[in-house]
Amino acid sequence: xxxxxxxxxxxxxxxxxxxxxxxxxxxxxxxxxxxxxxxxxxxxxxxxxxxxxxxxxxxxxxxxxxxxxxxxxxxxxxxxxxxxxxxxxxxxxxxxxxxxxxxxxxxxxxxxxxxxxxxxxxxxxxxxxxxxxxxxxxxx
Numbered sequence: 001x002x003x004x005x006x007x008x009x010x011x012x013x014x015x016x017x018x019x020x021x022x023x024x025x026x027x028x029x030x031x032x033x034x035x036x037x038x039x040x041x042x043x044x045x046x047x048x049x050x051x052x053x054x055x056x057x058x059x060x061x062x063x064x065x066x067x068x069x070x071x072x073x074x075x076x077x078x079x080x081x082x083x084x085x086x087x088x089x090x091x092x093x094x095x096x097x098x099x100x101x102x103x104x105x106x107x108x109x110x111x112x113x114x115x116x117x118x119x120x121x122x123x124x125x126x127x128x129x130x131x132x133x134x135x136x137x138x139x140x
Contacts, residue, residue, distance in 0.1 A: 048062075061079075068111060
């Protein structure tokens with residue numbers, strides 16, 4: 001992918017992240033579970049039931065309002081397929097780093113980042129939390 005095309009892709013991804021984040025703040029579902037014991041399949045179903053399960057490239061994304069470290073926050077969950085059918089796709093580690101890079105560029109800082117591979121699902125689940133109180137001027 002040329003640098004110009006990649007930059008355009010990054011800008012589109014960041015715009016979509018911001019739009020989904022804003023929609024989540026307004027009317028997004030609530031997550032009140034344990035961050036270290038997330039049932040990803042049920043969480044995706046909960047997001048889909050309120051029409052808030054999104055697709056970004058070959059990944060699925062859902063966001064939830066939550067409380068993290070006693071502050072209002074937004075939980076972002078990316079479902080990233082380990083194997084894709086496209087030969088043009090980057091290695092899974094590159095795709096994960098690209099998601100983190102674009103998310104950090106949108107929100108300046110992230111308060112929590114974790115990934116979990118579930119081989120039976122054939123997905124890596126990337127979870128990130130952004131505290132709402134830490135939104136910088138000009139973010140979103």
